[in-house]
Amino acid sequence: MDSYPAPALAMVEKMHAAAAADPARAIAFQGAPGANSHRAVNEWDPAALPLPCYSFAEAIEAVEDGRAGCAMIPIDNSQAGRVADIHFLLPESSLSIVGEHFLSIHHALMAIGDSGPFKGAFSHPHALSQSRHYLRTRNIVPLAHADTAGAAAHVAELGDPEFAAIAPKLAADLYGLKIVDERVEDAEDNTTRFVVLAKQPLETASLRGQETMTTFVFEVKNSPASLYKAMGGFATNGVNMTKLESYQKGASFAITMFYADIIGSPDDPAVGRALEELAFHCNRVRMFGTYPLARQRG
Numbered sequence: 001m002d003s004y005p006a007p008a009l010a011m012v013e014k015m016h017a018a019a020a021a022d023p024a025r026a027i028a029f030q031g032a033p034g035a036n037s038h039r040a041v042n043e044w045d046p047a048a049l050p051l052p053c054y055s056f057a058e059a060i061e062a063v064e065d066g067r068a069g070c071a072m073i074p075i076d077n078s079q080a081g082r083v084a085d086i087h088f089l090l091p092e093s094s095l096s097i098v099g100e101h102f103l104s105i106h107h108a109l110m111a112i113g114d115s116g117p118f119k120g121a122f123s124h125p126h127a128l129s130q131s132r133h134y135l136r137t138r139n140i141v142p143l144a145h146a147d148t149a150g151a152a153a154h155v156a157e158l159g160d161p162e163f164a165a166i167a168p169k170l171a172a173d174l175y176g177l178k179i180v181d182e183r184v185e186d187a188e189d190n191t192t193r194f195v196v197l198a199k200q201p202l203e204t205a206s207l208r209g210q211e212t213m214t215t216f217v218f219e220v221k222n223s224p225a226s227l228y229k230a231m232g233g234f235a236t237n238g239v240n241m242t243k244l245e246s247y248q249k250g251a252s253f254a255i256t257m258f259y260a261d262i263i264g265s266p267d268d269p270a271v272g273r274a275l276e277e278l279a280f281h282c283n284r285v286r287m288f289g290t291y292p293l294a295r296q297r298g
Contacts, residue, residue: 003054006157008150011033015033019051019067025069026062026068029053030074032171034148035150035167035168038052039103039168039170040074040192056084060095063095063197064199070198073195075193076193086195096197096289098202099291100196100291101193101195103192105190106183107148107183110166112177115180119163121163122145122163123167124147125144127148131184132186134184134185140164148168151165152165152171153174201287212263213263213264213290213291214289215287215289216287217259219249227258229281239271241262246258263297
């Protein structure tokens, strides 16, 4: 907790104390109070106890050691791409995906005064990327910070009217900053996808009758056309794959792993056949969970 700016620290300590008294209701998130992940927790479960953590790894550890019932991790943004490296974080953990949530992202420019000009604006690199045209046209230098709300707390701590923060409006309320400008994101449909992580996966039988998403990683055999063959089962069985990302495992660059999202449950006959064919062409397949589909794809 020592890494948080002073204006955030008292709130962090209070939220940790509340979560410790009722860990089953706690939802861990990365960032300072007022971050978009904090907003996501409030939207996902208004009765939850938000538990701020300084890093994604710490949020996952909070669930693993019982300090929180689950964690909410942002994994994709419609403008800036990948947020958290979930394909690295999940395999190193014992957690499963039990839900997804889409959060509309609206940034505000905030400072200790209500006008500029500003030398620079602090925020998370993704928020800066999502507001780059706004900043460029106003000659405001983007300054990276660990998270959006932490940037707001940092500006409050600095007390310098020449520096601003880009963060959710909630952060201005929490840290006593003034909103200089609203909706400074460059795209109106700016959206981040979050996944909810818990110790136990959902039972697929409990999801019957619902539209579902299944997430997994796999390593294809090191042979010609192995990926093409592994993907064939999804095409022939009519299974919609909504995400496929490759990443290297280890320094040899000889092992390529793939992270995938598909529509459906392993209990569905078509999905079951596709996964069986996938496994035949792979060295390993690891399932991360089947969970309700929060938004239609396509």
